[in-house]
Amino acid sequence: MYKYDAIDQKIVDERVTQYRDQTRRYLAGELSEDEFRPLRLQNGLYIQRHAPMLRIAVPYGMLSSKQLRKLGDIAKKYDKDYGHFSTRQNLQLNWPKLEDTPDILAELATVEMHAIQTSGNCIRNITTDQFAGIAPDEIIDPRAMAEIMRQWSTFHPEFALLPRKFKIAVSGTKDDRAVVQAHDIGMEFYKDAAGKLAIKVWVGGGLGRTPILGSVIREHLEWQHALTYCEAIIRVYNLHGRRDNIYKARIKILVKALGIEEFKRQVEAEWAHLKDAPNTITEAELARVSTYFGVFDYAKLPAYDASFDATVASNPAFAAWVKRCTHAHKIPGYRAVTLSLKPHGKAPGDATSAQMHTVADLAEAYSFGELRVSHEQNLILADVKLSDLFAVWEKARANGLATPNIGLLTDIICCPGGDFCSLANAKSIPIAEAIQMQFDNLDYLHDIGDIELNISGCMNACGHHHVGHIGILGVDKDGSEWYQVSIGGKQGNDASIGAVIGPSFSAEEMPQVVQKLIDVYVKERTPEERFIDTVRRLGIAPFKAHVYARDPAKESATA
Amino acid sequence: MSNLIKFDIENKKASVVENEWQCVELPPSEVAERVQAGKVVLFKLTGENTVTEAQIANTVIPATGKVIVPLSVYAAKKDALAERMDASALGIWLDTHETLESLIAQFDDINRLPIIAIHVARFADGRIFSLGTLLRTRYGYKNELRAFGDVLRDQLFFLKRSGFTSFLIRADRSADEALASLNDFSAPYQGAVDEPKPVFQRYNRA
Numbered sequence: 186m187y188k189y190d191a192i193d194q195k196i197v198d199e200r201v202t203q204y205r206d207q208t209r210r211y212l213a214g215e216l217s218e219d220e221f222r223p224l225r226l227q228n229g230l231y232i233q234r235h236a237p238m239l240r241i242a243v244p245y246g247m248l249s250s251k252q253l254r255k256l257g258d259i260a261k262k263y264d265k266d267y268g269h270f271s272t273r274q275n276l277q278l279n280w281p282k283l284e285d286t287p288d289i290l291a292e293l294a295t296v297e298m299h300a301i302q303t304s305g306n307c308i309r310n311i312t313t314d315q316f317a318g319i320a321p322d323e324i325i326d327p328r329a330m331a332e333i334m335r336q337w338s339t340f341h342p343e344f345a346l347l348p349r350k351f352k353i354a355v356s357g358t359k360d361d362r363a364v365v366q367a368h369d370i371g372m373e374f375y376k377d378a379a380g381k382l383a384i385k386v387w388v389g390g391g392l393g394r395t396p397i398l399g400s401v402i403r404e405h406l407e408w409q410h411a412l413t414y415c416e417a418i419i420r421v422y423n424l425h426g427r428r429d430n431i432y433k434a435r436i437k438i439l440v441k442a443l444g445i446e447e448f449k450r451q452v453e454a455e456w457a458h459l460k461d462a463p464n465t466i467t468e469a470e471l472a473r474v475s476t477y478f479g480v481f482d483y484a485k486l487p488a489y490d491a492s493f494d495a496t497v498a499s500n501p502a503f504a505a506w507v508k509r510c511t512h513a514h515k516i517p518g519y520r521a522v523t524l525s526l527k528p529h530g531k532a533p534g535d536a537t538s539a540q541m542h543t544v545a546d547l548a549e550a551y552s553f554g555e556l557r558v559s560h561e562q563n564l565i566l567a568d569v570k571l572s573d574l575f576a577v578w579e580k581a582r583a584n585g586l587a588t589p590n591i592g593l594l595t596d597i598i599c600c601p602g603g604d605f606c607s608l609a610n611a612k613s614i615p616i617a618e619a620i621q622m623q624f625d626n627l628d629y630l631h632d633i634g635d636i637e638l639n640i641s642g643c644m645n646a647c648g649h650h651h652v653g654h655i656g657i658l659g660v661d662k663d664g665s666e667w668y669q670v671s672i673g674g675k676q677g678n679d680a681s682i683g684a685v686i687g688p689s690f691s692a693e694e695m696p697q698v699v700q701k702l703i704d705v706y707v708k709e710r711t712p713e714e715r716f717i718d719t720v721r722r723l724g725i726a727p728f729k730a731h732v733y734a735r736d737p738a739k740e741s742a743t744a
Numbered sequence: 745m746s747n748l749i750k751f752d753i754e755n756k757k758a759s760v761v762e763n764e765w766q767c768v769e770l771p772p773s774e775v776a777e778r779v780q781a782g783k784v785v786l787f788k789l790t791g792e793n794t795v796t797e798a799q800i801a802n803t804v805i806p807a808t809g810k811v812i813v814p815l816s817v818y819a820a821k822k823d824a825l826a827e828r829m830d831a832s833a834l835g836i837w838l839d840t841h842e843t844l845e846s847l848i849a850q851f852d853d854i855n856r857l858p859i860i861a862i863h864v865a866r867f868a869d870g871r872i873f874s875l876g877t878l879l880r881t882r883y884g885y886k887n888e889l890r891a892f893g894d895v896l897r898d899q900l901f902f903l904k905r906s907g908f909t910s911f912l913i914r915a916d917r918s919a920d921e922a923l924a925s926l927n928d929f930s931a932p933y934q935g936a937v938d939e940p941k942p943v944f945q946r947y948n949r950a
């Protein structure tokens with residue numbers, strides 16, 4: 186993965202110095218609450234319901250063992266011994282002290298990490314596919330471009346104070362695992378007819394209050410122009426995006442107000458001036474950054490390993506884990522491993538300091554000392570030999586990291602919600618835990634098969650509920666917490682936004698509601714259908730009918 | 745004590761200096777915001793009021809001295825101000841929601857203006873950075889470019905990189921203390937107005 190040189194290191198060091206002084210001025214009363222807010226936000230610091238929350242950047246989800254150990258140490262020293270991996274592939278600490286945050290940032294800087302632009306109205310952490318560089322279906326490893334874009338967006342002076350947050354995702358596969366269509370800018374890298382690296386650019390996607398999938402603004406952009414083209418888009422947005430209403434300030438609203446054709450016209454007019462400006466990426470720079478990615482010394486292995494196959498055949502628990510938690514690798518004899526941060530009954534995405542150390546050790550021993558954070562809030566060892574899988578499994582299992590539920594119903598994507606987030610309408614973590622307990626039977630889970638369940642505690646949709654096959658949204662009704670349920674959302678190339686099934690439910694009802702949705706699916710499915718396929722075929726009506734069917738027993742009891 | 749910081753591009757040095765320009769303000773608007781079906785009618789998409797004719801007519805411009813007048817006032821009183829313009833004793837300021845096209849349209853040569861100032865009403869309003877960048881890179885403006893309004897030290901680095909050369913720090917803050925922030929970062933990654941080359945064009949990082 187990318188390694189800092191003296192220039193990169195100096196920037197994060199100078200950031201620590203700057204932020205230390207800003208915090209000092211705030212604590213000394215020289216900066217008002219309002220003035221300090223944008224400054225702390227650009228350093229990842231929110232003030233939450235109980236305590237500040239610090240969001241640490243994990244650029245495009247890549248971590249080294251050394252970095253993860255440091256994160257574990259920080260969680261232990263400055264927090265309650267655990268951290269939360271978010272859907273933005275970042276790590277959040279929920280209980281740091283404001284006064285400690287400059288020291289935390291200083292410790293992070295020692296392992297080439299920071300919290301720059303992890304919140305605030307600026308260009309956020311650039312995200313990508315967690316299997317970048319190793320996926321068999323990958324056309325281009327997007328990480329070098331993601332790193333070049335990370336550097337370009339860091340303290341970009343023109344875009345330091347945008348109307349609203351701005352998220353960019355990049356992907357190098359046909360099967361889009363980076364959800365590029367749900368980002369302010371999405372870049373899909375591909376090889377054009379001439380065999381050259383090109384980009385399909387999407388703009389104006391986003392979840393949140395007004396869910397919209399992005400529109401294609403350019404089918405073909407030569408890779409050299411990635412930065413200047415983004416500058417053209419963001420400049421039009423910076424000048425014309427709404428600043429009077431926080432709910433109408435995202436770029437998607439501007440794109441919708443102008444129409445994609447007019448928006449595109451303005452961007453292209455701007456780009457006519459910016460094209461070939463000095464920020465145009467050079468071959469040399471792409472080559473330099475590319476040397477940091479995917480340069481492992483892979484062993485020459487056969488595609489099959491006899492002892493691995495034998496263990497799979499004789500050990501059903503291991504076999505179940507291999508089926509759900511390991512993934513194809515482009516190099517023969519290797520697999521990628523997902524370490525589940527979704528054990529049943531625990532907050533999705535949480536990892537203890539001890540678990541972070543365990544994973545760091547595993548990565549060091551079996552996966553070239555690197556790992557990734559997925560936007561599904563799990564950790565990934567990308568390069569494990571078949572012959573090592575059993576050892577990894579045993580160690581992961583002993584540390585609560587091997588629940589074989591990846592891609593299954595209990596692999597819930599869930600925002601921090603009302604337990605931590607001051608914007609929340611309702612709690613989300615207890616709902617996730619209750620659903621996990623409702624379905625705490627692995628055979629049954631495997632029978633239900635591939636399904637995505639997403640929970641957000643409010644309209645801001647950090648849990649991406651709109652694109653969950655089942656989406657749950659916390660809503661506020663007369664000051665109490667309710668949950669609205671939608672079905673039929675999906676991420677990926679054939680993305681769709683879920684449809685709300687009807688009036689909302691109380692927290693206690695939620696496990697049963699999900700159960701009823703699953704019951705309809707199990708009853709109606711054809712042998713090859715996943716939940717989402719059945720919903721798409723039948724529409725929401727049969728699901729709605731069953732969920733809202735009167736329960737005669739209950740009625741006579743209350744009558 | 746002056747609250748004006750001036751950045752000398754040649755020497756790359758900033759210092760606190762006396763302010764020789766007087767800024768002419770618009771009188772408050774008497775037109776109440778018109779709202780229709782919950783939407784403000786007089787607003788642009790970005791949500792600000794436009795200047796009214798009454799405001800322009802009631803603007804008081806001091807008879808002597810160097811003044812910076814609002815763009816809307818200059819457009820309406822161009823002839824009356826011609827002499828002061830010729831004497832390089834007139835500058836123009838605009839708000840962040842005004843368009844540069846409307847400024848450029850007033851001049852054959854934008855560099856006849858000794859100073860352009862941009863007023864930022866709220867710290868969080870980052871349009872000022874794009875406006876500065878465009879004035880320098882698109883319209884070839886070379887003279888003093890000033891930021892005023894809700895200007896605090898924590899914008900200075902970005903303002904400087906966006907082509908601004910003078911900064912009128914908000915009255916309740918010290919310009920002396922703000923000076924240091926111009927150099928918060930010594931080697932920025934991306935090209936911008938003050939240093940057009942990105943880091944990969946400036947250094948051999950291999």
Ligand code: SF4
Nearest residue numbers: 600606609642643647
């Ligand atoms: S979705 Fe709402 S409740 Fe959940 S983390 Fe985001 S802002 Fe907070």
